[in-house]
Amino acid sequence: MTGTTTPLVEHLAILPVLLPLAVGAFMLLFDERRRLFKMVLSLATVLALLIIAITLIVMVNMPSGDRWSTIFVYPLGNWPPPFGIVLVVDRLAAMMLLLTALLGSATLLFALARWHKAGPRFYTLFLLLLTGLNGAFLTGDLFNLFVFFEILLAASYGLVLHGSGTARVRAGLHYIPINLVASSLFLIGVAVIYGVTGTLNMADLSRIVPTLDGQARVLMEAGAAVLGIAFLVKAGMWPLSFWLPTTYAAACAPIAAMFAIMTKVGVYVILRLFLLCFGDEAGASEEFGALWLYYGGMATIAFGAIGVLASQSMQRLGGYAVLVSSGTLLAAIGTGNSAVISGALYYMATSTLAISAYFLLVELIERGQAAGADVLAVTLEIFGDPEEDIEDEDEEVGVAIPATIAVLGGAFVACTALLAGLPPLSGFIAKFAMLSALINEAGDIPASHWAFVVLLMLSGLGTLIAMTRNGIRTLWVPAENEIPRVRAIEAIPVAGLLFLCAAMTVAGGPTMRYMEATAQILYWPREYAREVLGSGPTSPGRSQTTHPITGGTP
Amino acid sequence: MEIILSIGIGVFAASGVWLILRPRTYQVIIGLSLISYAVNLFIFAMAGGGLRVDAPPIIASGTAGDPSALADPIPQALVLTAIVIGFAMTALFLVVLLAARGRTGTDHVDGREPER
Numbered sequence: 001m002t003g004t005t006t007p008l009v010e011h012l013a014i015l016p017v018l019l020p021l022a023v024g025a026f027m028l029l030f031d032e033r034r035r036l037f038k039m040v041l042s043l044a045t046v047l048a049l050l051i052i053a054i055t056l057i058v059m060v061n062m063p064s065g066d067r068w069s070t071i072f073v074y075p076l077g078n079w080p081p082p083f084g085i086v087l088v089v090d091r092l093a094a095m096m097l098l099l100t101a102l103l104g105s106a107t108l109l110f111a112l113a114r115w116h117k118a119g120p121r122f123y124t125l126f127l128l129l130l131t132g133l134n135g136a137f138l139t140g141d142l143f144n145l146f147v148f149f150e151i152l153l154a155a156s157y158g159l160v161l162h163g164s165g166t167a168r169v170r171a172g173l174h175y176i177p178i179n180l181v182a183s184s185l186f187l188i189g190v191a192v193i194y195g196v197t198g199t200l201n202m203a204d205l206s207r208i209v210p211t212l213d214g215q216a217r218v219l220m221e222a223g224a225a226v227l228g229i230a231f232l233v234k235a236g237m238w239p240l241s242f243w244l245p246t247t248y249a250a251a252c253a254p255i256a257a258m259f260a261i262m263t264k265v266g267v268y269v270i271l272r273l274f275l276l277c278f279g280d281e282a283g284a285s286e287e288f289g290a291l292w293l294y295y296g297g298m299a300t301i302a303f304g305a306i307g308v309l310a311s312q313s314m315q316r317l318g319g320y321a322v323l324v325s326s327g328t329l330l331a332a333i334g335t336g337n338s339a340v341i342s343g344a345l346y347y348m349a350t351s352t353l354a355i356s357a358y359f360l361l362v363e364l365i366e367r368g369q370a371a372g373a374d375v376l377a378v379t380l381e382i383f384g385d386p387e388e389d390i391e392d393e394d395e396e397v398g399v400a401i402p403a404t405i406a407v408l409g410g411a412f413v414a415c416t417a418l419l420a421g422l423p424p425l426s427g428f429i430a431k432f433a434m435l436s437a438l439i440n441e442a443g444d445i446p447a448s449h450w451a452f453v454v455l456l457m458l459s460g461l462g463t464l465i466a467m468t469r470n471g472i473r474t475l476w477v478p479a480e481n482e483i484p485r486v487r488a489i490e491a492i493p494v495a496g497l498l499f500l501c502a503a504m505t506v507a508g509g510p511t512m513r514y515m516e517a518t519a520q521i522l523y524w525p526r527e528y529a530r531e532v533l534g535s536g537p538t539s540p541g542r543s544q545t546t547h548p549i550t551g552g553t554p
Numbered sequence: 555m556e557i558i559l560s561i562g563i564g565v566f567a568a569s570g571v572w573l574i575l576r577p578r579t580y581q582v583i584i585g586l587s588l589i590s591y592a593v594n595l596f597i598f599a600m601a602g603g604g605l606r607v608d609a610p611p612i613i614a615s616g617t618a619g620d621p622s623a624l625a626d627p628i629p630q631a632l633v634l635t636a637i638v639i640g641f642a643m644t645a646l647f648l649v650v651l652l653a654a655r656g657r658t659g660t661d662h663v664d665g666r667e668p669e670r
Binding site: 143146147150153154157158161164166169170172173174176177180181183184187188190191192194195200 | 574579582586589590592593596597599600601628629632635636639642643646647650651653654657658663664665
């Protein structure tokens with residue numbers, strides 16, 4: 001904490017958790033039929049979260065003292081860490097908060113057009129999901145992380161089933177047990193780590209891990225591996241990811257769009273814990289599990305790319321695109337190179353936004369079509385369209401493309417460019433940043449890095465082929481299908497998400513610098529630990545505007 | 555003490571894993587419950603200083619606090635939280651289980667009977 005923060009500002013760190021939780025609980029008191037009231041209240045909450053996230057990002061970006069970045073530590077109940085639970089806002093957490101708030105506002109706006117009526121208590125569940133996500137990003141304590149994971153999972157179980165229907169219930173029947181088992185693994189990992197180190201505070205862990213030796217170190221690594229499996233199930237690493245495409249395809253559009261960030265929670269936690277506990281300063285345990293992440297990530301990219309090519313429905317394609325994205329991130333983390341990781345952080349932001357926009361867009365495009373039309377479209381391509389020969393070509397000439405289709409088509413092209421990593425949008429910059437960092441490494445480039453480069457390229461190509469094929473078959477068909485009726489409130493979120501990706505391209509320099517600084521901080525676990533553990537409790541009344549920092553400054 | 559606890563954890567976990575891999579939803583939910591019992595016991599086993607018998611949870615009045623003589627409070631807090639969360643999740647899964655039974659007409663986890 002810096003001397004310049006006022007007590008009021010300090011409380012901003014808890015608001016992203018407290019606000020949606022309180023509003024969500026408050027809305028349960030009112031009847032389901034008071035939709036307008038709930039709509040306004042939830043929308044206002046999400047917008048407030050957006051403002052808080054932007055404020056926090058500005059604040060962590062400010063230099064404090066001799067450092068060019070600030071880490072806010074919020075001791076809950078004012079118990080000093082490591083005895084009390086802390087919330088920590090650093091650059092990475094602030095970035096993830098902003099991403100969550102952006103996705104939350106876009107998908108909520110989209111849902112308010114019609115999907116919110118599809119089932120009961122949508123607003124509360126949605127806000128609880130945001131609570132869990134924000135909490136997982138903010139917490140500096142392993143067990144607290146478990147609690148927030150459970151909150152977001154519980155909300156997601158409800159949201160997967162939102163809108164009901166056999167397909168969703170069936171998907172939920174697989175999604176829920178898999179995550180319950182993953183939660184059990186999470187607890188086992190936490191228990192082992194606590195048994196070995198005697199602490200659950202992440203910053204404290206980063207101090208203790210290098211001092212472990214012999215049996216204790218082996219146990220710690222075993223615990224971390226069990227914990228890692230729990231997160232990798234969430235992140236969707238192959239072979240722990242077979243539940244993901246089915247679930248995402250079954251969930252209704254705004255929920256699938258919001259779930260785009262749920263795999264990133266797993267990636268975030270791995271990034272944070274891996275670099276804190278097994279970073280460069282971890283002694284004998286240095287880079288423990290890096291190879292697993294690297295090769296597992298690459299297998300996930302390959303599996304996702306094949307899945308993208310093989311998907312017949314557009315939602316499933318989105319599900320596999322999620323896998324490609326998280327595989328890329330995991331492999332990038334596995335390289336242990338801070339330049340690659342800064343590219344990966346940029347990629348995380350852009351791919352999350354793009355996948356979210358894609359899920360929303362697919363629902364709009366498919367609205368005018370009969371169920372299963374997209375499956376038919378792909379099979380037609382293989383087996384030939386029997387009606388194609390009879391078509392009277394003269395009539396087709398000069399048929400204007402309806403405006404709605406043109407807009408949707410344009411958005412689809414943007415999504416394709418983003419997901420495949422083509423210029424001019426930010427997907428290209430992200431991939432370019434990672435590739436150039438991989439190739440520009442000092443010394444000989446190992447063969448495994450070339451494999452990663454080739455896989456990245458091939459997965460982009462696969463995505464491009466699959467999405468172009470899908471786009472042609474669904475958007476360029478003669479207008480015998482009903483033209484989808486799209487309301488402005490549904491088009492705005494899609495346009496907004498794509499606009500953000502475009503903005504990330506235009507402001508590529510500053511964004512990339514932010515990511516680079518974020519990646520660098522992640523490589524200084526000692527600094528992080530000093531910030532978190534060094535901040536003593538403030539006075540109970542929080543009346544002081546400044547307070548002495550014990551051991552906070554070098 | 556250790557041997558009894560570890561056998562207990564092992565039996566719970568093994569039965570739980572076996573049941574989770576069964577095709578009926580009811581077996582899966584019982585398996586999940588058993589696994590959560592195993593995990594809760596396991597958290598106790600990982601308490602700081604190992605398993606202890608007769609260690610008081612709170613300091614008796616008039617005595618100075620010696621942390622090594624007391625039971626480790628953190629695993630107890632963790633287990634309590636884990637029990638509550640596990641209980642809620644089981645209840646939630648039970649609802650989904652019933653919904654799936656009603657919608658698909660079968661209690662198979664895939665929502666349809668395997669073809670024979």
